[in-house]
Amino acid sequence: MNRQVLILNVTRMGDLVQMGTLLARLQEEWPGVAVDVIVDRRFAAVASLLPGLRDIITYDFQALIDDSRAAVKSVTALYTDLAAWARPLVERRYNRIINLTFNRPSALLASYIGAPDIRGARCAWDGESVIDNPWMAYFTDMHHFRALNRFNLVDVYALGGSGPGAYAPLSVRVTPAAQDWARRFLAASPETAQEWIAVQAGASDVMKAWRPEHFGRTLTHLSARWHGGIVLIGAPAEQDTIAQVVRVYREAGGRNPVLNAAGQTTLEQLVGLLAECRLLLTNDTGPMHLAVGVQVPVIDLSVGHVDFRETGPYGSGHWVVQPVLECAPCGFDQVCAHHSCKDRLPVTMVADLLLHVLAKGECPPAAPGYRLYRSSVDEDQLGHYCAVGTDESSDLDWYSRYWRRYWYETLTHTSSRIPEDSTVPQNAAGAAHHLAGMMPGIDRLCRQADAIVQATTQAAPSPGSLQALQREQTSLRERVVRQGMSHIASSPVTTSFVRSIHQDHVRGLDRMARHHALAYRHWRRQLTDIQRYLTQSPSKSTLRRLAMLTDSPVAHSG
Structure with a gap:
């Protein structure tokens, strides 16, 4: 009988897409392994597009939280209902459970279902949560030394849930129906265009969204040298942001075709639309990972509390622009009074980067105020970001490389293939x-x-x-x-x-x-x-x- 693995991942869209390398690594570790995933009901459609899953198991975890807060039922009754729902999963006798949701309810669920090998949060004998597996423990630690972390969440999931192995890109399926819809949607534009780029100007959190007026002026600069179409994507709640982008774009002289697809697509159709575009210009969002999954180049504007090394576009051929500011990236719980990091990214530079990715110009040079990175895959088959036009010779850079090697070798018991630094830091x-x-x-x-x-x-x-x-x-x-x-x-x-x-x-x-x-x-x-x-x-x-x-x-x- 083939081995069976259960993954618990009940948080966000991006987290689901980012476990794609883990799914491939499990097949490398155990060929033919059957992998099931538990997701919140809202994200079942995302999971359905991921290859390598046998069963997608859904539960309304948001309702569970809401009912608990509103005291609709007692906590005992709520968890009794959850236990009854999970009982068939106990009977499957999984070989491994990988819990990628680091909270107490998920720890209780993982321990209740049970497996000889539980990785991530589980429940201890006294009811408290503990973290099994050193890579999963590293994930809970790294937020305390974010400036030194050099492991993408994609790789932490794969290393913790399975182990080191061959590089595997993120992958999202494009259905024929979604592909047909996307082509018809773009062809229906009043103004024809030979090629399109996608832009997501909004985000689930305003802290990690570049200013709408900056998007508008960037697209105006782009239109002076490139005459393709621009399709704006996003959630229905982002319509005001999109309206600001379009207004600034038109007032500044932008004349390229513009389509607004925000709130008009299913998830499948959004994936199909991204697959038809030359690139995606975006904040750190779930659709960013979808674009990566269909091998569309991404330009990630990494502002606010986003650290691109944790959640940036994974694999080769993507770009990240990050402001250089002493407080950037800020803490997750920090409330920023100025958002000045968003003004460190010159719109002309971002436009030049768009042109470069579109093969219409040179890569913009480095300049004070921001750093430009290109994504790749390193010698250890992990995601990597290399600074473009900037010398990474500071003590912080040295220690970051040191800790990258230290943790990889310590936690995998494997020698790193990355050449060792021949120097020591200045300090x-x-x-x-x-x-x-x-x-x-x-x-x-x-x-x-x-x-x-x-x-x-x-x-x-x-x-x-x-x-x-x-x-x-x-x-x-x-x-x-x-x-x-x-x-x-x-x-x-x-x-x-x-x-x-x-x-x-x-x-x-x-x-x-x-x-x-x-x-x-x-x-x-x-x-x-x-x-x-x-x-x-x-x-x-x-x-x-x-x-x-x-x-x-x-x-x-x-």
């Missing part, structure tokens, strides 16, 4: 001094953890003395963690340590104490390896050996 001496300054505190924490382990193994441990040890340790830990989070040479592994300490849902005081002691020693080994690298510049083989040795014994709670 190497200061970083090594910082790490050395952390060691006395960490050594003391390790001794305290061992003392707590010893105390918990006594026949009748003294609650008072044990609590005193824990209070002393907590106070010192908070101080050393602050040190670790203050420097890019230590913040990623310090974040990982903090998560492992708090993810201590093990049964028994003695086991919890041993879990903590392992976490402290692992943290120390990681920092020692980094310090050694900065001071001795170990060879590639040495780095690989160190990465293998530092694989976490506490990647998840038992």
Whole structure:
């Protein structure tokens, strides 16, 4: 009997499309594997366009949330209904569950359905959520050091849900009916055009949307040298934004054919429409990933709290423009009073980039205020973004490359094929001094953890003395963690340590104490390896050996 895998992904359209590489990687790992997916009922149409799925299982999770908030039923009754719905899935006896939704309800559902191998959020013995699989844990950590992360969400899904393997592009099916509809829709334009580009000026969150007037002026500059058609896409709620774009475009002298398809397409028809276009100019949106899935080049305007390295267009041949601003990208929970990042992207530059992708001009040069990136696939078969016309030689760039290699080798037990940096960062001496300054505190924490382990193994441990040890340790830990989070040479592994300490849902005081002691020693080994690298510049083989040795014994709670 073929293996069976269940994926839980009940969040957004883009997250569903971005698991396409995972689906391909599962087939590489287990040829013929049967893969099912649980999605919110609203996104069933998206899932139906993804190749490699046996069964699409839907539930109205939004109604579950709404009913819970409105107290339509008791929480017990709501979860009883959900359990009854999920009972047939228990009987399928999945070999693996991959939970890509990191919340407590999904953790409960994953644990209820059950599998020998659960990756992502699951429920511990005490009802709390824990994260199994080091790549899934990395996903929960990376938002704390976003500037240093170099893994696209697509690859995190694939590495965590399966493992390393051959590059596989995102893929979305274009149905014949959708293709026919799209061609008829474009042909019905009052003004004929030989070719079309798609533009999405809106977004689900205004924080990550470039200004409508900037879109309008960009398209005007484009029309001076390219005479194809422009089709505007988006949700019905984006009609006001689209009207602003068209008004600015016409007032500034734009004369190319313009069609408004926003709110006029089914999902299948939208995919068909994107497939007929030369490119998509867009904010970070779900349709961006759909365009990637039908191999249409994307120009991604990465503003607001969007970090393109996390969710940008995946694979080769796409472009990203990101403003250079000390606060960019901002935090997810941050409310911005100025949105000045959106004014760092010159409309003439974006128009020149459009022309370049359309083979009508040279690539625009680098300039202060923004960075231009081209997407590709690196030597490890992962998504990559290379800065165009900009020297990536800052300490931040160096550490980003270092952590990219470190995490890949540590979490996959595989040597990276990317050439190793032959230099150290400019702040190497200061970083090594910082790490050395952390060691006395960490050594003391390790001794305290061992003392707590010893105390918990006594026949009748003294609650008072044990609590005193824990209070002393907590106070010192908070101080050393602050040190670790203050420097890019230590913040990623310090974040990982903090998560492992708090993810201590093990049964028994003695086991919890041993879990903590392992976490402290692992943290120390990681920092020692980094310090050694900065001071001795170990060879590639040495780095690989160190990465293998530092694989976490506490990647998840038992």
